[in-house]
Amino acid sequence: MTQPDVSILIVAYNAAESLSDCLESLAGSGKPVSSSEIIVVDNASEPSLVGLIERYVGRSQVIRLDENIGFGRACNLAASRSTGRNILLLNPDTIAHSGAIDTLLTAVREVENAGMVGGRTVTPSGDHDPRSCWGEPTMWSQLCFATGLSRLLKGNSVFDPESLGDWKRDTVRDVPVVTGCLALVPRNAWSAVGGFDMDYFMYGEDADLSKRLRRSGLRVWIEPGSVVTHVVGASSPNSGAKTTLLLAGRVTYLRKNFSVKEFHVARMLLTVGVAWRALGAGLLRRRDAGWLVAWRQRRQWLNGYPPYNGVDQSVPHF
Template sequence: MSGRMLDLSIIIVSYNTRDLLLEALQAVFATGCRRPFEVIVLDNDSADRSADAVAESFPDVRLIRSEENLGFAKGNNVAATQSNAEWLLLLNPDTAVYPGALDRILTFAEEHREGGIYGGQTFFPDGSVNIASCWQKPTPWSLFCSAFGLNVLLPNSSLLNPEKMGGWKRDSVRHVDIVVGCFLLIRRELWKELGGFDTTFWMYGEDADLCLRAQRLGYRPMITPDAQLMHVIGASSKGSAAKTLLLYKGRATLIRRHWSKGWQPWGTAMQWLWIFNRLSAARLLSILLPGRFRDTYAKWREVWRQRSDWMMGYDRV
């Protein structure tokens, strides 16, 4: 580790995303930052020679070759121990930062110390807004709305679609409950105070847990639309059923971590209903339009089949 104090360490945890990872690194170095910064890549034992490709194309990157797949949470924790910068920026390998994004999010964070954790505005490759840069936390009401599809019927309603904050396009400065780990800036001292990610989480939910724990310390995570990037979602977790299982397992763990014991059975019931209702709808549609919805039904059938697993969350032994 260098003894020189840097302003920023950009941390990327990769798993079988070689081409996207190389594009992400290219975007970082092409965009640059006016502050002293470094890039740390931890490769989770990828089979696609991601680590070799990084070593060959970006020799200045600090490369950590893990001999096993540590998962997203633990991978970031290990990489963060190698940083001596004031700020940590967690960045997904399936992203591309836009010009000025690094400087702008650092400036924003320094001007809004109360945030503690910061994110930006993300876009899909076609240029449309990707709202998955931040969320509000799951609540008994939000899970009820999701279980019965109220958030789908009126997606622009902040009352019935609270986790997505209605129709807000992430185009204004705003306090949020959760900054997503695809583009998450945090002061290294706060990261250390929180102990980094809770490694009970394998993937999905660890960023929400981190932000909610920061709120307990009095911080209020924030989003700025001036820091922008492109994000291809889910590149390292291919397979819709597999990804959905991880998502619900993460949500179940969040409920156990951050809800009172009295409300936890409600959360479990709403998650159960959420999946059951989608399975039922997919079954009906697969009968009416089998060519279009056969795969959708197969996905929800598999998620339903494994309900005893994801309902227990990551806490299951």
């Protein structure tokens, strides 16, 4: 059996409509010219998505889980069962444009030290969506978050550094973080760093993977010719739960990539930033605001995710 050029890995949790659109795009104009296989993980969706998935891919390419084990762990599971020379991570709430996948495959063939390459995401109306990549979390970015500068001067390259400024993701550029929304990783690079860190349940694992690839001397960058439409939030939890998960992922990243002293300072800054935002939400009487919910549930994220113990851990109940 010929080894496919790329294994397309999709982790789905509910959101049947967006997943259907994603798979439809891969069967239509977004289908790569290069040989490919698609593996979809149904992360304990209710109702099950297996029937929908099997309309597009063979039964052997569907992994149905009884518990939601999180994004990174599900990707690792799918990767372990894949056979492609390259691994493509694709969100279920994306629609691949024509040539999106082939553009990334061409890019990694031309770069000797390819680690991970992403593309450009746009909204359903065709507007720029910056979420395909981010800047690296640093002590400075944490300070800007704590003081509110990153919010007051959103998109400013100095005071909101993780936004990467006003760059529209429209040029080839090395970046600190390619997100798991759309990311191609050569199998040898994936294997060299061990895929995603299993300690992360959701959010932060792509920043951590990008960091480990770069530390290994591999390139992480954006190819703007690869475009997907991103229906933001279609596959995400509600605002409060999402914010709490984002913070748990951020604290986990800080714990793993900062020194002990730096970690405690960075976590303090993060906590201050959340407190200010929660206070603002409370004053505005926005009872369903994500920051307010996250502050009330701060015990759930202050220490980050617990170390993975080798047993599938179901979705945290926030």
